Amino acid sequence: MDYLSRIGSDAWALFKGFRITLKYLFSPAVTVQYPLQRLAVSPRFRGALAFHEDTCIACEMCVRACPSRCISLEAKRNDKGKKDLLWYRIDLSRCNFCRLCEEACPTKPKSVHHSPHYELLFGKREDFVSEWRRGKSSGVTDSCVWRRYLPVPDRPRAKEEKPG
Amino acid sequence: MKTTDSNNVQNERVTPPFRSPVTPDEGELSENELWLNMGPQHPSTHGVLRVVLKMEGEIIREARPDVGYLHRGVEKLAENRTYSQFNILTDRNDYLASMLNNWAYCLSVEKLLGVRAPERAEYLRVIVGELNRIASHLVFIGTFGIDIGAFTPFLYAFGREREMVLDLFERLCGARLTYNYIRIGGVMADLPDGWGDQARSFIPHMRRCLKEYDDLLTYNPIFLDRTKGIGAIPKDKAVSYGLSGPNLRASGVSTDLRKDEPYGIYDRFQFKPAVGTTGDTWDRYFVRRLEIEESLNIVEQALNSLPEGDILAKGQRPTVRPPVGESYAQIEGARGWLGIYLVSDGTERPYRLHVRGPSFINLTILQEMLKGWKIADVVAILGSLDVVLGEVDR
Numbered sequence: 001m002d003y004l005s006r007i008g009s010d011a012w013a014l015f016k017g018f019r020i021t022l023k024y025l026f027s028p029a030v031t032v033q034y035p036l037q038r039l040a041v042s043p044r045f046r047g048a049l050a051f052h053e054d055t056c057i058a059c060e061m062c063v064r065a066c067p068s069r070c071i072s073l074e075a076k077r078n079d080k081g082k083k084d085l086l087w088y089r090i091d092l093s094r095c096n097f098c099r100l101c102e103e104a105c106p107t108k109p110k111s112v113h114h115s116p117h118y119e120l121l122f123g124k125r126e127d128f129v130s131e132w133r134r135g136k137s138s139g140v141t142d143s144c145v146w147r148r149y150l151p152v153p154d155r156p157r158a159k160e161e162k163p164g
Numbered sequence: 165m166k167t168t169d170s171n172n173v174q175n176e177r178v179t180p181p182f183r184s185p186v187t188p189d190e191g192e193l194s195e196n197e198l199w200l201n202m203g204p205q206h207p208s209t210h211g212v213l214r215v216v217l218k219m220e221g222e223i224i225r226e227a228r229p230d231v232g233y234l235h236r237g238v239e240k241l242a243e244n245r246t247y248s249q250f251n252i253l254t255d256r257n258d259y260l261a262s263m264l265n266n267w268a269y270c271l272s273v274e275k276l277l278g279v280r281a282p283e284r285a286e287y288l289r290v291i292v293g294e295l296n297r298i299a300s301h302l303v304f305i306g307t308f309g310i311d312i313g314a315f316t317p318f319l320y321a322f323g324r325e326r327e328m329v330l331d332l333f334e335r336l337c338g339a340r341l342t343y344n345y346i347r348i349g350g351v352m353a354d355l356p357d358g359w360g361d362q363a364r365s366f367i368p369h370m371r372r373c374l375k376e377y378d379d380l381l382t383y384n385p386i387f388l389d390r391t392k393g394i395g396a397i398p399k400d401k402a403v404s405y406g407l408s409g410p411n412l413r414a415s416g417v418s419t420d421l422r423k424d425e426p427y428g429i430y431d432r433f434q435f436k437p438a439v440g441t442t443g444d445t446w447d448r449y450f451v452r453r454l455e456i457e458e459s460l461n462i463v464e465q466a467l468n469s470l471p472e473g474d475i476l477a478k479g480q481r482p483t484v485r486p487p488v489g490e491s492y493a494q495i496e497g498a499r500g501w502l503g504i505y506l507v508s509d510g511t512e513r514p515y516r517l518h519v520r521g522p523s524f525i526n527l528t529i530l531q532e533m534l535k536g537w538k539i540a541d542v543v544a545i546l547g548s549l550d551v552v553l554g555e556v557d558r
Binding site for chain 1: 353
Protein backbone atom coordinates (compact mmCIF):
# COMPACT_ATOMS: atom_id res chain seq x y z
CA MET A 1 0.00 0.00 0.00
CA ASP A 2 2.89 2.31 0.90
CA TYR A 3 4.44 1.42 -2.38
CA LEU A 4 1.33 2.38 -4.33
CA SER A 5 0.81 5.68 -2.49
CA ARG A 6 4.46 6.52 -3.12
CA ILE A 7 3.94 5.96 -6.83
CA GLY A 8 0.89 8.18 -6.70
CA SER A 9 2.63 11.04 -4.88
CA ASP A 10 5.66 10.81 -7.15
CA ALA A 11 3.47 10.95 -10.23
CA TRP A 12 1.68 13.99 -8.82
CA ALA A 13 5.02 15.73 -8.16
CA LEU A 14 6.13 14.88 -11.68
CA PHE A 15 2.93 16.37 -13.04
CA LYS A 16 3.37 19.55 -10.99
CA GLY A 17 6.91 19.95 -12.26
CA PHE A 18 5.94 19.42 -15.88
CA ARG A 19 3.05 21.84 -15.51
CA ILE A 20 5.56 24.61 -14.88
CA THR A 21 7.69 23.47 -17.80
CA LEU A 22 4.63 23.48 -20.02
CA LYS A 23 3.66 26.95 -18.86
CA TYR A 24 7.04 28.35 -19.89
CA LEU A 25 7.06 26.40 -23.13
CA PHE A 26 4.36 28.72 -24.45
CA SER A 27 5.57 31.97 -22.87
CA PRO A 28 8.06 34.32 -24.58
CA ALA A 29 11.74 33.55 -24.16
CA VAL A 30 13.83 35.62 -21.74
CA THR A 31 17.04 35.01 -23.69
CA VAL A 32 18.24 36.96 -26.73
CA GLN A 33 20.19 35.71 -29.73
CA TYR A 34 23.40 37.37 -28.66
CA PRO A 35 25.54 38.37 -31.62
CA LEU A 36 22.45 39.40 -33.58
CA GLN A 37 20.47 40.95 -30.73
CA ARG A 38 21.98 42.85 -27.84
CA LEU A 39 20.61 44.00 -24.53
CA ALA A 40 21.20 47.67 -23.86
CA VAL A 41 23.49 48.44 -20.95
CA SER A 42 22.48 50.95 -18.34
CA PRO A 43 23.84 54.53 -18.50
CA ARG A 44 25.98 53.94 -15.42
CA PHE A 45 27.50 50.74 -16.79
CA ARG A 46 31.17 50.39 -15.99
CA GLY A 47 32.85 49.14 -19.15
CA ALA A 48 36.30 49.80 -20.60
CA LEU A 49 37.98 53.02 -19.49
CA ALA A 50 37.93 55.91 -21.93
CA PHE A 51 40.28 58.87 -21.88
CA HIS A 52 39.86 62.35 -23.34
CA GLU A 53 43.07 64.32 -23.72
CA ASP A 54 41.34 67.64 -24.46
CA THR A 55 40.23 68.21 -20.87
CA CYS A 56 42.94 66.38 -18.93
CA ILE A 57 44.97 68.66 -16.65
CA ALA A 58 47.54 65.99 -15.67
CA CYS A 59 46.71 66.28 -11.96
CA GLU A 60 47.39 62.55 -11.36
CA MET A 61 44.32 62.15 -9.17
CA CYS A 62 43.28 59.08 -11.15
CA VAL A 63 46.75 57.56 -10.79
CA ARG A 64 46.55 57.94 -7.04
CA ALA A 65 42.97 56.71 -6.77
CA CYS A 66 43.55 53.50 -8.74
CA PRO A 67 43.99 50.47 -6.45
CA SER A 68 45.89 48.42 -9.02
CA ARG A 69 48.16 50.92 -10.78
CA CYS A 70 46.25 50.60 -14.00
CA ILE A 71 46.77 54.23 -15.08
CA SER A 72 50.09 56.00 -15.62
CA LEU A 73 50.95 59.33 -17.17
CA GLU A 74 53.76 61.78 -17.60
CA ALA A 75 53.53 65.55 -17.76
CA LYS A 76 55.93 68.44 -18.15
CA ARG A 77 55.62 72.03 -16.93
CA ASN A 78 55.44 74.51 -19.80
CA ASP A 79 56.55 78.15 -19.88
CA LYS A 80 53.36 79.35 -18.17
CA GLY A 81 53.89 76.93 -15.28
CA LYS A 82 51.00 74.72 -16.38
CA LYS A 83 51.33 70.97 -16.83
CA ASP A 84 51.40 69.58 -20.38
CA LEU A 85 50.44 65.94 -20.71
CA LEU A 86 53.12 63.96 -22.56
CA TRP A 87 51.50 60.53 -22.50
CA TYR A 88 48.63 58.78 -20.77
CA ARG A 89 48.52 54.99 -20.50
CA ILE A 90 45.71 52.66 -19.42
CA ASP A 91 46.52 49.00 -18.83
CA LEU A 92 43.12 47.31 -19.01
CA SER A 93 44.54 43.97 -17.86
CA ARG A 94 44.93 45.52 -14.42
CA CYS A 95 41.64 47.39 -14.36
CA ASN A 96 39.16 46.46 -11.63
CA PHE A 97 36.29 48.44 -13.17
CA CYS A 98 35.71 50.08 -9.80
CA ARG A 99 35.02 53.70 -10.91
CA LEU A 100 37.44 55.20 -8.39
CA CYS A 101 39.45 56.98 -11.12
CA GLU A 102 36.31 58.45 -12.63
CA GLU A 103 35.20 59.77 -9.25
CA ALA A 104 38.63 61.22 -8.55
CA CYS A 105 38.82 63.09 -11.88
CA PRO A 106 38.24 66.78 -11.13
CA THR A 107 37.63 68.02 -14.68
CA LYS A 108 34.23 68.77 -16.18
CA PRO A 109 33.42 66.84 -18.29
CA LYS A 110 35.41 63.89 -16.97
CA SER A 111 38.71 63.19 -18.69
CA VAL A 112 38.78 59.53 -17.66
CA HIS A 113 35.56 57.57 -17.29
CA HIS A 114 33.98 54.18 -17.89
CA SER A 115 32.52 53.69 -21.34
CA PRO A 116 29.62 51.32 -22.08
CA HIS A 117 31.87 48.98 -24.09
CA TYR A 118 31.95 45.52 -22.61
CA GLU A 119 33.09 43.45 -25.58
CA LEU A 120 36.77 43.54 -24.82
CA LEU A 121 38.84 41.11 -26.81
CA PHE A 122 42.59 41.27 -26.94
CA GLY A 123 44.92 38.93 -28.79
CA LYS A 124 48.15 39.90 -27.08
CA ARG A 125 49.12 41.24 -23.71
CA GLU A 126 50.39 44.43 -25.33
CA ASP A 127 46.91 45.08 -26.71
CA PHE A 128 45.56 45.54 -23.19
CA VAL A 129 47.66 48.65 -22.90
CA SER A 130 46.31 51.64 -24.73
CA GLU A 131 48.29 54.81 -24.81
CA TRP A 132 47.72 58.35 -25.88
CA ARG A 133 50.90 60.21 -26.75
CA ARG A 134 51.49 63.81 -27.76
CA GLY A 135 52.67 63.55 -31.35
CA LYS A 136 55.60 65.41 -32.81
CA SER A 137 54.17 66.70 -36.07
CA SER A 138 50.40 66.55 -35.89
CA GLY A 139 49.99 67.65 -32.31
CA VAL A 140 47.76 64.86 -31.05
CA THR A 141 48.11 61.20 -31.98
CA ASP A 142 45.28 58.92 -31.16
CA SER A 143 46.24 55.36 -30.37
CA CYS A 144 43.59 54.14 -27.93
CA VAL A 145 42.66 50.55 -28.69
CA TRP A 146 38.93 51.02 -28.35
CA ARG A 147 39.06 54.10 -30.53
CA ARG A 148 40.70 52.11 -33.27
CA TYR A 149 37.78 49.71 -33.46
CA LEU A 150 34.89 51.58 -31.93
CA PRO A 151 33.46 55.06 -32.18
CA VAL A 152 34.76 57.42 -29.52
CA PRO A 153 32.48 57.08 -26.49
CA ASP A 154 30.78 60.28 -25.53
CA ARG A 155 30.56 61.51 -21.97
CA PRO A 156 26.97 61.19 -20.82
CA ARG A 157 27.64 60.82 -17.14
CA ALA A 158 29.43 64.12 -16.59
CA LYS A 159 26.04 65.83 -16.73
CA GLU A 160 23.95 62.94 -15.50
CA GLU A 161 25.13 62.70 -11.91
CA LYS A 162 27.39 64.10 -9.31
CA PRO A 163 30.17 61.81 -8.08
CA GLY A 164 29.03 60.00 -4.95
CA MET B 165 85.48 15.97 -11.78
CA LYS B 166 83.43 19.13 -12.00
CA THR B 167 80.31 17.17 -12.77
CA THR B 168 80.68 14.99 -9.69
CA ASP B 169 81.13 18.11 -7.56
CA SER B 170 77.98 19.74 -8.82
CA ASN B 171 76.10 16.49 -8.34
CA ASN B 172 77.18 16.43 -4.73
CA VAL B 173 76.01 19.99 -4.20
CA GLN B 174 72.67 19.13 -5.67
CA ASN B 175 72.32 16.13 -3.42
CA GLU B 176 73.06 18.20 -0.36
CA ARG B 177 70.40 20.73 -1.25
CA VAL B 178 67.60 18.18 -1.35
CA THR B 179 65.10 19.03 1.36
CA PRO B 180 62.53 16.58 2.66
CA PRO B 181 59.34 16.94 0.60
CA PHE B 182 56.63 19.05 2.17
CA ARG B 183 53.84 16.91 3.54
CA SER B 184 50.49 18.53 3.94
CA PRO B 185 48.47 17.17 6.85
CA VAL B 186 45.72 16.20 4.43
CA THR B 187 47.99 14.12 2.19
CA PRO B 188 46.60 10.60 2.07
CA ASP B 189 48.94 7.90 3.37
CA GLU B 190 48.64 4.25 2.41
CA GLY B 191 49.87 3.25 5.85
CA GLU B 192 46.78 4.66 7.55
CA LEU B 193 44.44 2.36 5.70
CA SER B 194 43.07 -0.89 7.01
CA GLU B 195 42.44 -3.87 4.77
CA ASN B 196 39.30 -2.79 2.92
CA GLU B 197 39.72 0.98 2.88
CA LEU B 198 40.97 3.31 0.20
CA TRP B 199 41.71 7.00 -0.23
CA LEU B 200 39.62 8.97 -2.67
CA ASN B 201 40.35 12.51 -3.80
CA MET B 202 37.30 14.61 -4.47
CA GLY B 203 38.32 17.82 -6.14
CA PRO B 204 39.93 20.27 -6.60
CA GLN B 205 38.37 20.11 -10.06
CA HIS B 206 35.12 18.49 -9.00
CA PRO B 207 32.17 20.47 -10.39
CA SER B 208 30.08 20.27 -7.23
CA THR B 209 32.69 21.83 -4.95
CA HIS B 210 31.60 25.26 -6.24
CA GLY B 211 35.13 26.48 -6.68
CA VAL B 212 38.36 24.75 -5.91
CA LEU B 213 38.03 22.61 -2.82
CA ARG B 214 39.70 19.24 -2.40
CA VAL B 215 38.25 16.73 0.01
CA VAL B 216 40.35 13.65 0.75
CA LEU B 217 38.02 10.83 1.69
CA LYS B 218 38.85 7.56 3.40
CA MET B 219 36.34 5.12 1.97
CA GLU B 220 35.23 1.74 3.12
CA GLY B 221 33.18 0.57 0.19
CA GLU B 222 30.97 3.57 -0.40
CA ILE B 223 30.89 4.63 3.24
CA ILE B 224 33.06 7.54 4.36
CA ARG B 225 35.25 6.81 7.36
CA GLU B 226 37.22 10.06 7.35
CA ALA B 227 37.16 13.32 5.43
CA ARG B 228 39.92 15.90 5.20
CA PRO B 229 39.03 19.15 3.46
CA ASP B 230 41.99 20.82 1.80
CA VAL B 231 41.54 24.54 1.34
CA GLY B 232 43.78 27.29 0.04
CA TYR B 233 43.71 26.82 -3.73
CA LEU B 234 42.20 30.28 -4.19
CA HIS B 235 44.39 32.07 -1.67
CA ARG B 236 45.13 35.61 -2.81
CA GLY B 237 46.41 37.13 0.40
CA VAL B 238 43.66 39.71 0.65
CA GLU B 239 44.46 40.57 4.26
CA LYS B 240 48.05 41.35 3.33
CA LEU B 241 47.01 43.32 0.26
CA ALA B 242 44.95 45.56 2.55
CA GLU B 243 48.12 46.80 4.20
CA ASN B 244 49.28 48.29 0.89
CA ARG B 245 46.04 49.99 -0.09
CA THR B 246 44.22 52.99 1.22
CA TYR B 247 40.95 52.49 3.06
CA SER B 248 38.78 53.32 0.05
CA GLN B 249 40.94 51.32 -2.34
CA PHE B 250 40.54 48.18 -0.27
CA ASN B 251 36.76 48.33 -0.61
CA ILE B 252 37.02 46.86 -4.10
CA LEU B 253 38.93 43.85 -2.79
CA THR B 254 36.20 43.04 -0.28
CA ASP B 255 33.96 42.62 -3.34
CA ARG B 256 36.11 39.70 -4.33
CA ASN B 257 35.96 37.79 -1.04
CA ASP B 258 32.42 36.52 -1.17
CA TYR B 259 31.70 37.36 -4.76
CA LEU B 260 28.08 36.24 -4.59
CA ALA B 261 27.23 38.83 -1.94
CA SER B 262 29.60 41.70 -2.63
CA MET B 263 27.29 44.34 -1.22
CA LEU B 264 27.33 42.70 2.18
CA ASN B 265 31.13 42.52 2.12
CA ASN B 266 31.32 46.22 1.29
CA TRP B 267 28.91 46.90 4.09
CA ALA B 268 30.85 45.01 6.76
CA TYR B 269 34.09 46.69 5.75
CA CYS B 270 32.60 50.18 5.62
CA LEU B 271 30.95 49.70 9.02
CA SER B 272 34.32 48.79 10.48
CA VAL B 273 36.04 51.84 8.98
CA GLU B 274 33.15 54.07 10.04
CA LYS B 275 33.54 52.78 13.61
CA LEU B 276 37.19 53.79 13.51
CA LEU B 277 36.37 57.20 12.07
CA GLY B 278 33.34 57.82 14.25
CA VAL B 279 31.26 58.59 11.16
CA ARG B 280 27.66 57.56 10.63
CA ALA B 281 26.07 57.22 7.22
CA PRO B 282 23.10 59.53 6.54
CA GLU B 283 19.57 58.24 6.91
CA ARG B 284 18.92 57.72 3.21
CA ALA B 285 22.21 55.89 2.74
CA GLU B 286 21.30 53.51 5.57
CA TYR B 287 18.02 52.68 3.83
CA LEU B 288 19.78 52.20 0.51
CA ARG B 289 22.26 49.88 2.23
CA VAL B 290 19.44 47.77 3.61
CA ILE B 291 17.73 47.59 0.21
CA VAL B 292 20.81 46.58 -1.76
CA GLY B 293 22.05 44.32 1.04
CA GLU B 294 18.82 42.36 1.18
CA LEU B 295 18.55 42.20 -2.61
CA ASN B 296 22.07 40.82 -2.68
CA ARG B 297 21.16 38.25 -0.03
CA ILE B 298 18.28 37.17 -2.28
CA ALA B 299 20.64 36.92 -5.28
CA SER B 300 23.09 34.87 -3.24
CA HIS B 301 20.42 32.47 -1.99
CA LEU B 302 19.10 32.12 -5.54
CA VAL B 303 22.54 30.93 -6.62
CA PHE B 304 22.38 28.46 -3.76
CA ILE B 305 18.96 27.15 -4.77
CA GLY B 306 20.04 26.79 -8.38
CA THR B 307 23.38 25.12 -7.78
CA PHE B 308 22.09 22.94 -4.96
CA GLY B 309 19.46 21.61 -7.35
CA ILE B 310 22.19 20.80 -9.85
CA ASP B 311 24.20 19.02 -7.16
CA ILE B 312 21.23 16.81 -6.39
CA GLY B 313 20.40 16.29 -10.05
CA ALA B 314 17.61 18.79 -10.70
CA PHE B 315 18.68 21.02 -13.56
CA THR B 316 15.52 23.02 -14.23
CA PRO B 317 15.40 25.19 -11.07
CA PHE B 318 18.88 26.44 -11.91
CA LEU B 319 17.65 27.96 -15.15
CA TYR B 320 14.88 29.82 -13.34
CA ALA B 321 16.67 30.82 -10.12
CA PHE B 322 20.10 31.59 -11.54
CA GLY B 323 19.24 32.57 -15.07
CA ARG B 324 16.08 34.61 -14.62
CA GLU B 325 15.34 35.88 -11.10
CA ARG B 326 18.96 36.52 -10.17
CA GLU B 327 19.45 38.36 -13.44
CA MET B 328 16.63 40.71 -12.43
CA VAL B 329 18.47 41.58 -9.23
CA LEU B 330 21.71 42.01 -11.16
CA ASP B 331 19.95 44.28 -13.65
CA LEU B 332 18.79 46.42 -10.73
CA PHE B 333 22.35 46.61 -9.46
CA GLU B 334 23.67 47.40 -12.93
CA ARG B 335 21.31 50.34 -13.22
CA LEU B 336 22.25 51.47 -9.73
CA CYS B 337 26.03 51.22 -9.73
CA GLY B 338 27.10 50.02 -13.17
CA ALA B 339 28.45 46.62 -12.16
CA ARG B 340 26.80 43.23 -11.98
CA LEU B 341 29.06 41.33 -9.60
CA THR B 342 31.74 43.50 -7.98
CA TYR B 343 29.72 46.52 -7.01
CA ASN B 344 31.92 48.80 -4.88
CA TYR B 345 28.63 50.53 -4.11
CA ILE B 346 28.61 50.89 -0.34
CA ARG B 347 31.30 53.39 0.54
CA ILE B 348 32.87 54.67 3.72
CA GLY B 349 30.31 57.12 5.11
CA GLY B 350 27.48 56.34 2.73
CA VAL B 351 26.85 54.88 -0.70
CA MET B 352 28.22 55.59 -4.17
CA ALA B 353 25.22 57.03 -5.97
CA ASP B 354 21.57 57.76 -5.52
CA LEU B 355 18.81 55.75 -7.16
CA PRO B 356 18.30 56.43 -10.87
CA ASP B 357 14.82 57.38 -12.09
CA GLY B 358 12.34 54.55 -11.91
CA TRP B 359 14.61 52.25 -9.93
CA GLY B 360 12.24 52.04 -7.00
CA ASP B 361 9.35 50.96 -9.24
CA GLN B 362 11.51 48.33 -10.91
CA ALA B 363 12.53 46.98 -7.50
CA ARG B 364 8.90 47.02 -6.32
CA SER B 365 7.76 45.05 -9.34
CA PHE B 366 10.46 42.46 -8.65
CA ILE B 367 9.04 41.63 -5.20
CA PRO B 368 5.68 40.08 -6.26
CA HIS B 369 7.40 38.33 -9.16
CA MET B 370 9.89 36.74 -6.78
CA ARG B 371 7.11 35.63 -4.44
CA ARG B 372 5.35 33.93 -7.35
CA CYS B 373 8.57 32.24 -8.42
CA LEU B 374 9.21 30.88 -4.93
CA LYS B 375 5.99 28.88 -5.28
CA GLU B 376 7.31 27.49 -8.54
CA TYR B 377 10.55 26.48 -6.85
CA ASP B 378 8.46 24.66 -4.25
CA ASP B 379 6.77 22.64 -6.96
CA LEU B 380 9.96 22.01 -8.87
CA LEU B 381 12.39 21.38 -6.04
CA THR B 382 11.43 21.91 -2.41
CA TYR B 383 8.72 19.26 -2.15
CA ASN B 384 9.91 17.06 -4.99
CA PRO B 385 9.99 13.45 -3.70
CA ILE B 386 13.39 12.69 -5.25
CA PHE B 387 14.83 15.86 -3.73
CA LEU B 388 13.32 15.00 -0.35
CA ASP B 389 14.80 11.49 -0.49
CA ARG B 390 18.23 12.92 -1.18
CA THR B 391 18.12 15.59 1.53
CA LYS B 392 15.71 14.70 4.38
CA GLY B 393 17.61 13.33 7.35
CA ILE B 394 20.96 13.53 5.57
CA GLY B 395 23.91 15.16 7.31
CA ALA B 396 22.02 16.47 10.34
CA ILE B 397 23.92 18.83 12.63
CA PRO B 398 22.68 18.75 16.24
CA LYS B 399 22.20 22.08 17.95
CA ASP B 400 25.10 21.79 20.38
CA LYS B 401 27.53 20.65 17.74
CA ALA B 402 26.57 23.51 15.42
CA VAL B 403 27.25 25.98 18.21
CA SER B 404 30.52 24.40 19.28
CA TYR B 405 31.84 24.47 15.71
CA GLY B 406 31.03 28.17 15.47
CA LEU B 407 28.55 27.85 12.62
CA SER B 408 26.59 30.99 11.84
CA GLY B 409 23.94 32.24 9.51
CA PRO B 410 21.44 29.93 7.80
CA ASN B 411 23.50 26.84 8.69
CA LEU B 412 23.13 27.56 12.39
CA ARG B 413 19.49 28.60 12.15
CA ALA B 414 18.71 25.34 10.32
CA SER B 415 19.79 23.47 13.46
CA GLY B 416 17.14 25.27 15.45
CA VAL B 417 19.21 28.04 17.01
CA SER B 418 17.44 31.33 16.47
CA THR B 419 20.28 33.79 16.04
CA ASP B 420 20.34 36.60 13.57
CA LEU B 421 22.60 39.59 13.97
CA ARG B 422 19.93 41.74 12.33
CA LYS B 423 17.75 40.93 15.36
CA ASP B 424 20.28 40.31 18.12
CA GLU B 425 22.65 43.23 17.58
CA PRO B 426 20.89 45.43 15.03
CA TYR B 427 23.43 47.33 12.98
CA GLY B 428 22.44 50.17 10.68
CA ILE B 429 18.68 50.59 10.91
CA TYR B 430 17.56 46.97 11.14
CA ASP B 431 15.67 47.62 14.37
CA ARG B 432 13.05 49.51 12.33
CA PHE B 433 11.91 46.56 10.22
CA GLN B 434 9.47 43.80 10.99
CA PHE B 435 10.78 40.36 10.12
CA LYS B 436 11.19 36.95 11.64
CA PRO B 437 14.43 34.97 11.18
CA ALA B 438 13.76 31.62 9.53
CA VAL B 439 14.61 28.72 11.85
CA GLY B 440 14.81 25.03 11.01
CA THR B 441 14.25 22.06 13.29
CA THR B 442 16.54 19.11 12.71
CA GLY B 443 19.47 20.75 10.96
CA ASP B 444 19.55 18.26 8.12
CA THR B 445 20.39 19.07 4.53
CA TRP B 446 16.79 19.85 3.63
CA ASP B 447 16.47 22.25 6.57
CA ARG B 448 19.54 24.15 5.46
CA TYR B 449 17.97 24.46 2.03
CA PHE B 450 14.56 25.43 3.37
CA VAL B 451 15.88 28.07 5.78
CA ARG B 452 17.48 29.87 2.83
CA ARG B 453 14.31 29.60 0.81
CA LEU B 454 12.37 31.15 3.71
CA GLU B 455 15.01 33.83 4.12
CA ILE B 456 14.35 35.04 0.59
CA GLU B 457 10.78 35.79 1.66
CA GLU B 458 11.96 37.63 4.76
CA SER B 459 14.42 39.65 2.70
CA LEU B 460 11.64 40.55 0.28
CA ASN B 461 9.59 41.83 3.23
CA ILE B 462 12.49 43.96 4.42
CA VAL B 463 13.11 45.37 0.94
CA GLU B 464 9.42 46.22 0.63
CA GLN B 465 9.36 48.01 4.00
CA ALA B 466 12.58 49.89 3.23
CA LEU B 467 11.35 50.99 -0.18
CA ASN B 468 8.11 52.26 1.33
CA SER B 469 9.81 54.29 4.05
CA LEU B 470 12.80 55.55 2.05
CA PRO B 471 13.51 59.12 3.21
CA GLU B 472 14.97 61.93 1.13
CA GLY B 473 18.38 63.34 1.94
CA ASP B 474 22.11 62.96 1.48
CA ILE B 475 23.70 59.70 0.47
CA LEU B 476 27.17 60.43 1.82
CA ALA B 477 28.20 61.80 5.20
CA LYS B 478 29.02 65.52 5.05
CA GLY B 479 32.66 66.30 4.31
CA GLN B 480 33.50 62.66 3.61
CA ARG B 481 36.63 62.47 1.44
CA PRO B 482 37.87 59.44 -0.49
CA THR B 483 41.14 59.48 1.48
CA VAL B 484 40.54 58.90 5.17
CA ARG B 485 43.03 58.77 8.02
CA PRO B 486 41.35 57.12 10.99
CA PRO B 487 42.83 57.75 14.44
CA VAL B 488 45.06 55.12 16.01
CA GLY B 489 42.94 52.27 17.28
CA GLU B 490 41.15 49.10 16.37
CA SER B 491 37.60 48.20 15.45
CA TYR B 492 35.51 45.15 14.75
CA ALA B 493 32.23 45.31 12.90
CA GLN B 494 30.09 42.34 11.99
CA ILE B 495 26.95 41.94 9.96
CA GLU B 496 24.64 39.08 9.10
CA GLY B 497 26.09 38.11 5.75
CA ALA B 498 24.42 35.78 3.30
CA ARG B 499 26.41 32.89 4.79
CA GLY B 500 26.72 33.92 8.40
CA TRP B 501 28.47 36.40 10.62
CA LEU B 502 30.75 38.42 8.42
CA GLY B 503 33.17 40.43 10.50
CA ILE B 504 36.01 42.77 9.66
CA TYR B 505 38.71 43.54 12.21
CA LEU B 506 40.81 46.61 11.52
CA VAL B 507 43.86 48.08 13.22
CA SER B 508 44.78 51.62 12.33
CA ASP B 509 48.13 53.28 12.97
CA GLY B 510 46.88 56.70 11.98
CA THR B 511 48.02 56.57 8.37
CA GLU B 512 45.86 56.30 5.27
CA ARG B 513 46.42 52.52 5.03
CA PRO B 514 45.25 49.88 7.51
CA TYR B 515 47.97 48.45 9.75
CA ARG B 516 46.23 45.09 9.90
CA LEU B 517 42.98 43.71 8.59
CA HIS B 518 41.32 40.43 9.35
CA VAL B 519 38.21 38.98 7.77
CA ARG B 520 35.98 36.61 9.69
CA GLY B 521 34.72 34.73 6.69
CA PRO B 522 31.63 32.72 7.58
CA SER B 523 32.20 30.22 4.76
CA PHE B 524 35.58 29.21 6.17
CA ILE B 525 34.24 28.56 9.63
CA ASN B 526 31.14 26.79 8.32
CA LEU B 527 33.37 24.51 6.29
CA THR B 528 35.24 23.22 9.36
CA ILE B 529 32.30 21.05 10.35
CA LEU B 530 32.48 19.15 7.05
CA GLN B 531 35.10 16.67 8.31
CA GLU B 532 32.83 15.80 11.23
CA MET B 533 29.60 15.70 9.24
CA LEU B 534 30.70 13.46 6.41
CA LYS B 535 31.69 10.51 8.64
CA GLY B 536 29.40 7.54 8.14
CA TRP B 537 27.55 8.90 5.11
CA LYS B 538 27.74 7.50 1.63
CA ILE B 539 29.80 8.99 -1.16
CA ALA B 540 26.69 10.21 -2.98
CA ASP B 541 25.72 12.29 0.06
CA VAL B 542 29.00 14.24 0.06
CA VAL B 543 27.76 16.45 -2.75
CA ALA B 544 24.43 17.10 -1.03
CA ILE B 545 26.02 17.87 2.35
CA LEU B 546 28.75 20.07 0.93
CA GLY B 547 26.30 21.89 -1.31
CA SER B 548 23.93 22.55 1.58
CA LEU B 549 26.67 24.30 3.57
CA ASP B 550 26.76 26.89 0.75
CA VAL B 551 30.41 27.84 0.96
CA VAL B 552 32.01 30.31 -1.41
CA LEU B 553 35.60 29.31 -1.93
CA GLY B 554 36.63 32.87 -2.64
CA GLU B 555 35.78 33.64 0.96
CA VAL B 556 37.14 30.39 2.39
CA ASP B 557 40.61 30.91 0.93
CA ARG B 558 40.65 34.71 0.76
